[in-house]
Ligand SMILES: [Cu+2]
């Protein structure tokens with residue numbers, strides 16, 4: 001057997017589905033295991049039909065039917081897994097920019113009532129710092145200017161989490177303690193994990209200064225001191 005299939009399907013016919021459920025399904029909704037179940041059904045009926053006409057005993061037929069039911073159950077399990085994996089948490093690992101010492105992680109976890117955002121950041125100056133999603137997943141420039149402007153699929157003005165008008169990734173300010181550490185949590189309703197307005201592949205930027213939550217384009221929050229591309233949690 002080539003390679004271990006940890007956590008994968010235990011049924012032979014399910015293995016092919018399993019490999020792409022694990023690698024690509026969250027990003028490719030065209031590969032639907034339900035379709036495979038649909039393709040499998042005619043095969044199952046053909047199997048029973050042929051068995052009957054070939055004079056196969058009733059017991060053998062019952063065994064075949066049981067086999068088919070177990071397989072269908074396996075396919076259903078795969079489909080359930082795939083749906084759960086559509087909601088894979090995302091993470092941005094922040095690296096220092098503009099000569100800072102900033103590192104940290106910002107995670108985006110889907111929940112029943114929105115996206116739970118948790119940021120843990122170190123190396124900031126004590127006080128408030130603007131935190132936003134920026135439109136490009138590129139933190140390569142020394143000043144993180146490569147991350148572009150604020151991610152703005154709704155063509156709105158800059159704001160904060162509680163303002164009527166805002167960019168979807170305007171998370172307001174995080175506040176670093178005396179040692180420069182931040183633990184920050186926020187629940188957001190309008191973040192998308194797939195489709196053209198997905199936050200996947202964008203970036204998270206933390207700024208040098210406090211965001212005033214109103215001034216375009218980025219709340220006068222100064223230099224970009226930390227930046228990380230938003231990717232799926234591995
Ligand atoms: Cu920003």
Ligand SMILES: [Zn+2]
Pocket residue numbers: 132150157158159166167169170217218219
């Ligand atoms: Zn903004």
